Every structure is written in C-alpha cells, then in structure tokens.
Amino acid sequence: QITLKESGPTLVKPTQTLTLTCTFSGFSLSTNGVGMGWIRQPPGKALEWLALIFWDNDKRYSPSLKSRLTITRDTSKNQVVLTMTNIDPVDRATYYCTRWWRGPFDYWGQGALVTVSS
Amino acid sequence: EIVLTQSPGTLSLSPGERATLSCRASQSVSSNYLAWYQQKPGQAPRLFIFGASSRATGIPDRFSGSGSGTDFTLTISRLEPEDFGVYYCQQYGSSPQTFGQGTKVEIK
Numbered sequence: 001q002i003t004l005k006e007s008g009p010t011l012v013k014p015t016q017t018l019t020l021t022c023t024f025s026g027f028s029l030s031t032n033g034v035g036m037g038w039i040r041q042p043p044g045k046a047l048e049w050l051a052l053i054f055w056d057n058d059k060r061y062s063p064s065l066k067s068r069l070t071i072t073r074d075t076s077k078n079q080v081v082l083t084m085t086n087i088d089p090v091d092r093a094t095y096y097c098t099r100w101w102r103g104p105f106d107y108w109g110q111g112a113l114v115t116v117s118s
Numbered sequence: 119e120i121v122l123t124q125s126p127g128t129l130s131l132s133p134g135e136r137a138t139l140s141c142r143a144s145q146s147v148s149s150n151y152l153a154w155y156q157q158k159p160g161q162a163p164r165l166f167i168f169g170a171s172s173r174a175t176g177i178p179d180r181f182s183g184s185g186s187g188t189d190f191t192l193t194i195s196r197l198e199p200e201d202f203g204v205y206y207c208q209q210y211g212s213s214p215q216t217f218g219q220g221t222k223v224e225i226k
Contacts, residue, residue, distance in 0.1 A: 046217055046219045048217065049208075096163075103169075103210040104208070106165050106174065108164070111162050
C-alpha cells in the first residue's frame with residue numbers, strides 16, 4: 001500500500017523560509033522511473049506544479065519559482081523535503097506531495113495548508 | 119510553457135447524462151502525454167486518465183479520454199452521483215508540466 005503524508009508548519013511569517021517534508025511508504029525512490037513532486041493549490045484555485053526529484057537524484061523546478069525552491073531526498077528515511085524561501089502571502093496554499101510515475105502523478109498526499117501571516 | 123485551457127468552466131448535468139470536457143493546449147502535447155485528475159472538495163486530486171486515453175487503476179470504464187496534438191477530451195458516458203467534482207487536465211510531455219484551470223461538474 002502506497003501512502004504519502006506532508007508535514008510542516010501551518011503558519012509562516014512573510015520573508016521566512018518554508019520547509020515541508022513528505023514521508024512516504026510502499027515504494028522506493030531509488031526505483032527506476034519513480035519521482036516525487038510537489039504541487040500546490042491556493043484556496044479555490046487551480047493546481048500549480050512546483051518541483052520534482054527523480055530516482056537518479058535529477059531535479060526539476062517550476063521556472064517561475066526556481067530561484068526560491070530546493071527539493072532534496074533522504075532515501076534511507078523515505079522522505080522528500082521542499083524548501084521555499086522568502087515566503088509571501090500569495091504563497092498561501094495547500095501543498096501536496098505526489099508520486100511521479102513516468103509522467104503522471106499517480107499517488108497524492110492529503111495536502112498541507114500553509115498560511116502566511118505576520 | 120504550454121498553456122492548457124479547459125472548457126466549459128462549469129458543467130451542470132443530471133445523473134445519467136453524458137459529460138464532455140475539453141482541454142486545449144497552446145502547443146502540441148508531446149507523445150500525447152496528457153492526464154486527467156478528479157478532485158472533490160477537501161480532497162487531493164486523483165489520477166483518472168494518463169497518456170490521453172489510458173484509465174488509471176480502479177477507474178470505471180464510463181470514463182474515457184481521447185484526443186491528440188492540441189485537443190483532448192474527457193468523456194463520462196453516464197454520470198453517477200460520485201462523479202461530481204472538479205476535473206483538471208495536465209500535460210507532462212514538456213517541461214514545465216502544466217495544469218489546466220479545471221472544469222467543475224455539478225449536479226443540475
């Protein structure tokens with residue numbers, strides 16, 4: 001059974017750095033063809049892809065947010081971490097951790113709502 | 119970046135009716151790498167269709183995907199009460215992968 005769960009702060013102050021952790025089970029990020037991604041969704045709005053990390057540790061970022069994002073993995077702990085610097089109120093969203101399987105996102109976490117306020 | 123435009127924005131239908139959702143891309147989607155997701159309120163999206171026409175595990179056959187190039191369609195042959203929600207298309211053939219703005223399927 002594949003599960004993914006996001007964890008991190010629910011409230012972040014403007015200009016701070018947001019760190020989100022995804023803990024997963026039921027598969028290995030070392031398996032060829034597997035990746036882990038982060039996608040966010042502002043309240044009432046559409047989905048926005050943020051970052052991907054692949055089985056070979058290759059990484060991809062959304063061009064519009066690339067300068068603020070870092071994605072890393074700890075294969076021994078089955079965790080993927082996303083950091084986003086210089087948080088702004090427009091970054092308020094539900095952040096989803098997802099499994100990437102040769103293209104589509106086939107498993108999703110429940111999501112973590114992050115609010116930005118001083 | 120490929121922009122995906124979904125139409126209509128909202129589809130109001132009754133159970134048993136046929137639903138046709140459109141996803142149009144600003145450029146050709148490589149290898150028809152187009153997926154559809156369903157999202158219900160308060161839940162994460164769920165993968166329904168990948169590769170434009172392949173159903174994901176557990177998705178009933180009343181759901182079908184079609185299209186190629188820049189025009190794609192998700193068809194629900196006979197709506198069931200559990201089919202209502204927001205449907206998003208996503209292209210993963212070009213980087214960055216992008217999502218459409220969604221089509222809400224609601225009960226009439």
